[in-house]
Amino acid sequence: MxxxxxxxxxxxxxxxxxxxxxxxVNDMQVLLAKVKGEFVWHQHDEEDELFQVVKGTLFIQFEDRTEEVKEGELxxxxxxxxxxPMTRNNEEVHIMLFEKLSIQHTGNTESALRVEEYPKI
Amino acid sequence: MxxxxxxxxxxxxxxxxxxxxxxxVNDMQVLLAKVKGEFVWHQHDEEDELFQVVKGTLFIQFEDRTEEVKEGELxxxxxxxxxxPMTRNNEEVHIMLFEKLSIQHTGNTESALRVEEYPKI
Structure with missing residues (x-):
């Protein structure tokens, strides 16, 4: 507290x-991440996911378009x-995520980037 | 989206x-509020509540102390x-809240400030 x-x-x-x-918070967690370049295509079958941009500009590619999420937006x-998710121009972007505790990092996609357990800081 | x-x-x-x-997001909601002065003492028996300060400084009084939450903190x-919750020096403070959809605004406290249904914007 x-x-x-x-x-x-x-x-x-x-x-x-x-x-x-x-x-x-309840059965959800708040995560911080630094991101740069491109992540992996994936989906979470059972969980919505919130991205809030703390620094920089995040791009989220969907199958039919890409959304630009600026600092202070979610x-x-x-x-x-x-x-x-991806960043452009090699920018380091800082994001805050709100997700279920049950979520898997890369959903049903296998990837070398997959994190099995998020460190607590 | x-x-x-x-x-x-x-x-x-x-x-x-x-x-x-x-x-x-899942069974939780993201709320924005402008606050100034003092709210009412209350508790939520079944729900955790997250406060993120978007502008200004929020003070949250607990029974044994008061915590100061600055802009960009949660x-x-x-x-x-x-x-x-309260603000000091008559400051208008902007906050973002993450709460269960089931939550009651002032918990089990009756108050003229109580909002039964949050407007969607």
Whole structure:
């Protein structure tokens, strides 16, 4: 029950596409991630996922279009929707994610980027 | 599945202590609120609640202390914990809340400030 400072938490790790858990709210978790380049195409069959951009501009590719999510904006990807987050111009982007505790990082897609358990910081 | 811009949403209302729903993620909702002065003491017996400060400084009074939550910080109030949010120096503070869809605004406390249904914007 202490305030959580995002810049302070962000200083604790540097790996890209590797979410770190900063809080749990009911059966959902708050994650911070640094991302750069392209992730992998995947979907979560049972879980919606919220992306909030803390720094930079995130692009989320959907099958029919790409959405641009700027600093201070957020977007919800509903369950079952195939998506692939990415950044452009080699930009390092910082994002906060709100997800079910039950979620799998890359959904049903196998990937070398997959994180099985999110570190708690 | 469109980006949600917080300043744009915040321009849509002006009432204090009146959360507006901007998104739903699984069985939780994202709310925006403008607050000023003191709310009411209450607790949510079954729901944790996350406060993220978008602008200004929020103070959350607990029974044994008060926590200061600055812009860009967040805090989780666990279920069952009595609390009363407030601002100081007559400051208007903007907050984002992550709460269960089932939550009651003022928990088990009756209040003229209680909102029964959050407007969707």
């Amino acid at each position: 202490k305030p959580i400072n995002l810049p302070e938490k962000l200083r604790k790790f540097s790996e890209y596409w590797h979410p770190h858990q900063i809080a749990v 977007i919800v990807v509903p369950k079952g929707v195939k998506h692939c | 469109k980006p949600i811009n917080l300043p744009e949403k915040l321009r849509k209302f002006s009432e204090y202590w009146h959360p507006h729903q901007i998104a739903v 805090i989780v109030v666990p279920k069952g914990v009595k609390h009363c």
